[in-house]
Amino acid sequence: MSDLRSIVRGVGGYLPDRIVTNDELAKTIDTSDEWIQQRVGIKQRHIAAEGEFTSDLAVHAARRALDNARLSPDDIDLIIVGTTTPDYTYPATATLVQNKLGMHHGFAFDIQAVCSGFVYAMVTADSYLKNGMAKRALVIGAETNSRILDWTDRTTCVLFGDGAGAVVVELGGDGERGILASSLRSDGHFWDKLYVDGGPSTTQTVGHVHMEGKEVFRHAVGKITDVVENVLSRTGYTVKDLDWFVPHQANLRIIQGAGEKLHIPPEKVIVTVDRHANTSAASVPLALTEAVTDGRIKRGDLVMIEAMGGGFTWGASLIRW
Ligand code: ACO
Numbered sequence: 001m002s003d004l005r006s007i008v009r010g011v012g013g014y015l016p017d018r019i020v021t022n023d024e025l026a027k028t029i030d031t032s033d034e035w036i037q038q039r040v041g042i043k044q045r046h047i048a049a050e051g052e053f054t055s056d057l058a059v060h061a062a063r064r065a066l067d068n069a070r071l072s073p074d075d076i077d078l079i080i081v082g083t084t085t086p087d088y089t090y091p092a093t094a095t096l097v098q099n100k101l102g103m104h105h106g107f108a109f110d111i112q113a114v115c116s117g118f119v120y121a122m123v124t125a126d127s128y129l130k131n132g133m134a135k136r137a138l139v140i141g142a143e144t145n146s147r148i149l150d151w152t153d154r155t156t157c158v159l160f161g162d163g164a165g166a167v168v169v170e171l172g173g174d175g176e177r178g179i180l181a182s183s184l185r186s187d188g189h190f191w192d193k194l195y196v197d198g199g200p201s202t203t204q205t206v207g208h209v210h211m212e213g214k215e216v217f218r219h220a221v222g223k224i225t226d227v228v229e230n231v232l233s234r235t236g237y238t239v240k241d242l243d244w245f246v247p248h249q250a251n252l253r254i255i256q257g258a259g260e261k262l263h264i265p266p267e268k269v270i271v272t273v274d275r276h277a278n279t280s281a282a283s284v285p286l287a288l289t290e291a292v293t294d295g296r297i298k299r300g301d302l303v304m305i306e307a308m309g310g311g312f313t314w315g316a317s318l319i320r321w
Contacts (some may be wrong), residue, residue: 002108002177003179004126004130004172004173004175004178005168005170005171005172005173005175005178005180005320006088006126006129006137006169006178006179006180007169007170007173007177007178007179008070008131008167008168008169008288008319009069009071009168009169009170010065010066010069010070010071010135010168010169010238010268011065011068011165011166011167011168011283011285011288011292011293012060012061012062012063012064012065012066012067012068012165012289012290013061013089013161013163013164013165013286013290014057014060014062014064014164014165015045015046015060015163015222015276015283015286016046016048016049016052016057016162017049017160017296018046018047018048018049018125018162019044019045019046019078019145019291020045020046020048021033021043021044022036022042022043022044022158023036023276023315024025024090025157025158026257027156028151029151029152029157030154031035031075031154031158032195032298036158036182037210039251039253040156040158040159040250040251040252040273041252041256041271041273041274042159042254042273042274042277042278043252043274043275044206044274044277045160045161045162045276046161046163046276047145047146047161047162047278048136048146048147048162051146052110052144053087053092054081054083054085054086054087054093054142054143054144054164055087055096055097055100055142055280056100056164057083057142057144057164058083058095058097058142058164058165059097059100059101060095060142061137061140061142061164061165061166061282061285061289062087062101062140062285063101064166064280064289065080065166065167065168065279065289066136066138066168067199068168068231068240069168070115071136071168073098073101073102073103074105075136076101076103076104076136076168077135077136077137077139078107078108078113078125078128078129078133078137078138078213079094079097079098079101079103079106079107079108079109079135079137079138079140080094080108080109080110080121080125080137080138080139080140081093081094081097081108081109081110081111081121081140081141081142081321082110082112082113082116082117082118082121082139082140082141082142082281083110083111083112083117083118083142083143083280083281084114084117084127084143084148084280084281084310085114085144085145085147085148085280086110086113086198088258089200092108092109092110092204093110093142094109094110095108095109095134097138097140100160104291106134106203107134113186113281113309113311113313113315114146114278114280114281114309114310114311114313115248115250115261115278115281115283115308115309115310115313116248116281116282116307116308116309116311116314116315117141117280117281117307117309117315118139118140118141118165118172118183118281118284118285118305118307119124119184119248119284119305119306119307119315119316120313121141121281122139122147122167122175122179122182122305122317123179123182123184123317125137125139125169126150126182126317128141129170129171130171131255132144132294133169133202133283135171135255135256136168136169136170136171137168137169137170138166138167138168139166139167139168139285140164140165140166140285141164141165141166141279141280141281141282141283141285141286141307142161142163142164142165142281142282143163143164143279143280143281143282143283144159144162145160145161145162145278145279145280146161147206147286148160148196148204148206148208148209149208149209150209151171151174151209151210151304153209153210153271155213156208156209156210156211158277159250159277159278160209160277160278160279161276161277161278161279162279162282163276163277163282163283163286164277164282164285164286164287165279165282165283165284165285165286165287165288165289167285167288168268169227170239171184172205176300176320177299177300177320177321178319178320179184179317179318179319180235180237180318180319181234181235181292181317181318182229182231182315182316182317183230183231183234183315183316184227184313184314184315184316185223185226185311185313185315186224186311186312186313186314187189187311188217188311190219190311190312191212191221191310191311191312192210192217193212193215193216193219193310193312194209194211194212194309194310194311194312195208195209195210195310196208196209196210197210205251217251217253219256220250220251220254220257220258221254221257221258221261221303223312223314224247224254224306224308224314224316225258225261226314227264227314228258228262228306228316229262229314230305230316231304231306231316231317231318232318236317237302239262239263241266241267242264242268242289242302242303242304243268243270243297243301243302243303244269244270244296244297244301244303244304245262245264245268245270245303245304245306246266246270246284246287246288246291246297246303246304246305246306247259247269247284247287247305247306247307248284248306248307248308248309249271249272249273249276249277249278249279249283249284249285249286249287250271250278250308252271252273252274252285254271254272255273258306258310268298270287270288270290270291270297271287272286272287272290280309283307284306284307288303288305290303290304294320296319297321299321300320300321301320301321302318302321303318303319303320303321304316304317304319305317305319310317
């Protein structure tokens with residue numbers, strides 16, 4: 001194993017052009033802007049165009065991350081896509097991204113950990129880089145959640161949106177920068193609290209999102225704070241040392257609840273859920289991209305990313321930017 005760390009060299013995000021506001025949703029289902037904003041802090045979401053697939057969103061984000069890193073696809077030898085809405089049952093969306101980027105070299109695969117997909121993908125890329133299997137990775141979270149929503153079910157369809165975010169990760173740095181520690185967890189006991197009721201082996205259909213919202217809420221804050229504290233305790237850092245907290249953007253009340261329990265000041269918390277809604281595996285890289293692009297996250301900052309989602313799965317990584 002190398003002593004070098006996996007450092008983030010570039011970030012990029014992509015949101016489909018079409019924006020759907022809460023008021024627009026209220027024209028077709030029995031909901032209101034007030035209810036949605038008060039319960040989950042969402043004002044709008046982006047929805048992919050007909051014929052625009054998860055791999056298309058992923059490629060846009062990947063190209064932007066490569067530009068940001070001043071690299072080309074030739075410089076990448078590993079692609080991991082965290083997604084729960086793949087283009088096809090198989091092959092992996094990551095291989096479609098590889099093809100669209102014109103790559104014949106390296107290797108590519110998907111990770112299915114629902115909203116925790118990007119954190120799982122980052123940890124996986126970190127392992128491959130450290131054990132010498134790859135030199136430089138594109139780690140992508142990409143989703144077309146709109147394709148698995150029941151648009152007549154007001155309890156779920158108001159919560160999600162489409163989008164993609166990507167980072168370029170490479171081994172290097174001066175020993176200070178990079179992924180410092182990570183923690184991943186899952187507990188399949190809770191599989192049916194948040195699931196999509198279809199699949200090749202069960203129904204031969206894609207299915208729709210089903211969620212016991214109160215149960216998800218009840219577990220979210222505790223599970224998030226557990227992994228964040230676990231990661232911090234293994235590095236010797238404390239919450240006070242964090243410059244930025246970049247949580248999965250499921251719901252403003254969950255984000256605020258975790259921030260309060262961890263005693264992280266709100267001004268250190270990156271929030272995009274109001275404009276993006278829950279983009280599942282794409283939410284953390286999209287939030288990272290926004291905060292890096294607008295100059296909040298700077299080189300040398302201590303950044304905690306975390307996510308929790310269906311499975312349940314949850315995890316966190318501490319990154320010296
Ligand atoms: N608009 C208007 N009314 C609604 C809507 C809506 N979109 N959705 C539900 N309601 C109604 C319900 O039908 C119910 O009406 P009733 O009392 O007449 O039966 C009422 O609002 C209250 O419903 P509850 O389900 O009890 O509402 P709750 O306070 O639990 O809030 C919510 C629901 C916002 C989903 C909450 O449970 C929550 O935030 N859960 C976390 C879920 C989440 O964020 N999931 C994201 C995916 S998981 C992840 O990424 C971590």
